[in-house]
Amino acid sequence: MDKLDQLQEHLNLGGSIISFTPTVKTTVHSKIDNEDFESPSPIDSVNSALDKANSSLDNVNLTIDKANSSLDSNIQYVQLDLFESLMERVEEVLERMIPINPISHWEKLDIAVERGYILSSQEVKNLVGTKPSGTTWTRGAFIFTRTGKIGNQAGWKISRL
Numbered sequence: 001m002d003k004l005d006q007l008q009e010h011l012n013l014g015g016s017i018i019s020f021t022p023t024v025k026t027t028v029h030s031k032i033d034n035e036d037f038e039s040p041s042p043i044d045s046v047n048s049a050l051d052k053a054n055s056s057l058d059n060v061n062l063t064i065d066k067a068n069s070s071l072d073s074n075i076q077y078v079q080l081d082l083f084e085s086l087m088e089r090v091e092e093v094l095e096r097m098i099p100i101n102p103i104s105h106w107e108k109l110d111i112a113v114e115r116g117y118i119l120s121s122q123e124v125k126n127l128v129g130t131k132p133s134g135t136t137w138t139r140g141a142f143i144f145t146r147t148g149k150i151g152n153q154a155g156w157k158i159s160r161l
Contacts, residue, residue, distance in 0.1 A: 141161050145157045
C-alpha cells in the first residue's frame with residue numbers, strides 16, 4: 001500500500017511511472033537480537049550485493065583507465081611521428097626556396113687560391129663534383145697540383161690558369 005501511495009503522490013506532482021522510484025523505509029533497532037545477528041536481513045544481502053557490484057565496476061573503471069592511458073601514450077607517439085614528418089617536409093620546402101648560387105663553388109676555389117689553402121681530395125670532390133687525379137689536374141679556370149697528403153688523402157694546392 002505504501003508504494004501505491006508514493007506512486008499516487010509522484011503522479012500528482014507531475015512525474016511519470018517510468019521515473020518513479022519507491023522509497024524504502026528502514027528501521028533501526030537499538031538492541032541486536034541473536035536471531036537477527038545469525039541470519040542476515042534482506043537489506044544486508046542487498047547492500048552486500050551492491051558492494052560487490054560497485055567493486056566490480058571499480059575494477060572495470062580501473063581497466064578502462066589503464067586502456068585510455070595506453071591509448072593516450074600511443075596517440076602521443078603518432079602525433080610525434082606526424083610532427084617529425086611535417087618538419088622534414090618543411091625543411092624540404094625551405095631548401096627549395098633558398099636560391100642556389102651556381103658559381104658558389106668557383107668563388108670558394110678563388111678564396112682557397114687567395115689564402116693558399118691546401119684541400120684534401122674529398123674537399124675538392126665536394127666543391128667541383130669529381131675527384132682529382134694525377135699530379136696536376138685542370139678543372140675550369142683552376143689548376144690543382146698534388147702536394148703531399150692530408151691524413152689518408154692527397155693534398156691539392158690550387159692556382160688560377
